[in-house]
Amino acid sequence: MGDAALTASLNDIALRAGVSVKTASGALHGGSARMSDATRQRILEIAGELGYVTNFAARSMRQGWMPLIGVISDELITSRFATEIIRGLDGAARAAEMAVFAVTLGNRRDVTKTLGEIRQFRPRAIAYAAMYHKKVTLPPSAADAIAVMINCQDDAGLIPSLVPDEEGAAIEITRHLLENGRRAIAFINLPGLLAGALREKGFRRALVDAGMDGEAAPVLPAVRQTIYSDRAQSLVSAHVAALLDSSSPPDAILCGNDRVAMEVYAALRRAGRSIPEDVAVASFDNQVDIATRLDPPLTTMALPHRAMGRMAANILLSAEPPPVEVHRLPFQLVERSSV
């Protein structure tokens, strides 16, 4: 195994180099120690020979913290979304010589307990990340341990939050469809989610801004019951068929996410409609696996997960506690050929 017992310490190096521990420390970690270049070189060489690896645990005893950013994730850390957030965090943290340490809330969803677990490692700061954009109610004790919320909003309003600008994204993509000459846009939305509600608002707002009747535009749920449950029954096929049969069939369908779009593609194809000639399709997510492999490739609004991660790291690493506010980060329009 790794055999931690074999790793050399500064003391071993100092002994071998005939200097004090402090001098060895200074040479290797650039402390305030002054020494001749010859001494420094010798120490570096010996450290190399001995395979010296800094012991962060020992360092942290003086520093008070480990060079870690802790992240608590409310669902499995391993979801496609959470991972993009981690990527953003990791990139920014790495620049500050920090590592990201992610733990998932256990089955019991006990934030206080999970917070205790992660604090045993003495991270420099802790973030809370949600899998889907939502409001979160944290126990009171969490408010002063968690420095920033990612992809969710603290219900109590005590913690700075980073969330996607759902409404703005809906406005942008709707406008994009309008600019491409589409006039009858239907929206097959994700029901029961905060994101869905905000996007519907933006969708209608963009229509109104274009001088159209915002209330008349159809907004339909993609599934019965909550989404992301395996048992959720898809309504997409039925909706598409009904829309095409109606008196005013749509010339564009906006989808709640790329998987919904995938089903819309299948339904349109069954009905003999071609994309984008007969009906344009656009959605939210930019799930690359799906969006690029659909035929034609899908135009979609990419979620700012990575940007949220990056920004979170900057907030977490800044010396000053950040002002408590809600940052809404913009989506990015990824144009392919379904519009």
Add this chain to the structure above:
Amino acid sequence: MGDAALTASLNDIALRAGVSVKTASGALHGGSARMSDATRQRILEIAGELGYVTNFAARSMRQGWMPLIGVISDELITSRFATEIIRGLDGAARAAEMAVFAVTLGNRRDVTKTLGEIRQFRPRAIAYAAMYHKKVTLPPSAADAIAVMINCQDDAGLIPSLVPDEEGAAIEITRHLLENGRRAIAFINLPGLLAGALREKGFRRALVDAGMDGEAAPVLPAVRQTIYSDRAQSLVSAHVAALLDSSSPPDAILCGNDRVAMEVYAALRRAGRSIPEDVAVASFDNQVDIATRLDPPLTTMALPHRAMGRMAANILLSAEPPPVEVHRLPFQLVERSSV
């Protein structure tokens, strides 16, 4: 922020409880300390009031290691595959009160450097995980620091490895197609990957075992160039069209992964064939997002990522260094309705 400076230490608790540090330690961490129940209760209470959180760094100074399992991932740790591995690791590690600490090989792909970074945290053991099943050549220095390879094989043969049983999976799914009465099976495979080569072997072997001509069965590449490059040009449409036009059109198509299957679905639909009546479709991966949303839902072989993670954790946490061998873990057949 978290304000590590404010967290109470055992000393604070001992002072408040009027006992020695050792007694406080014994009460909280169940050491060998004997004490009355009253004393223990009092200490626990005070620890609660003070919000005591164990300092793993301090503990690790004596123990020699932190309660961490390090994982080096050769691609982004955040890929769909890697995350399933982490899930498996995490579940098993949690049972042993360990945490999983995952770092991604940086852009420079420098294993030695990344190993140094992770060793600064003094993990109990380190695993190396690959995103796709492959052979990996590690620098010599890595061989005694890395205890197990996940989803890849050490080229030098010095480290125990856990890999998916590609050949066995291909045999199983091919047999499944044969048992369902299919006789003309085409395989649109992933070229240039170890997995692809092994699966082709299994595919042909299953045909031979069934008394058919293994060499005659068509095995075609899904893409030109390497797969998983954005620039890879898909050949799926063309292959399907050619197969259907040939003198002996297939009654089943086996796909290299679920995304290939997605394209096969589209091509079959364009050609007016129905699934599974005219042509059965099966694949490898079980990428749930895709497999369950296709119409009809896709029958596919699920990769044993989580099982590899679980088994890796058990190996990493076992006291004895494991024998150096290659474990081939079985896929799982997920029957849906495309066969």
Add this chain to the structure above:
DNA sequence: AAAAAATGGGTAATCGTTAACCCATGGGTG
């Protein structure tokens, strides 16, 4: 009743790193 053992603690060293101080030497300055 004396000896042995269990009970309920305390003391102090240790792990590896850092950092606040201290100490020589030697060259330049008043």
Add this chain to the structure above:
DNA sequence: CACCCATGGGTTAACGATTACCCATTTTTT
């Protein structure tokens, strides 16, 4: 010549948890 200070180090005390060892009381055993 006395003084100052830059150079190139060394000493030692933390940091928090663990643990080997020690010391009193009780309680049990012989």
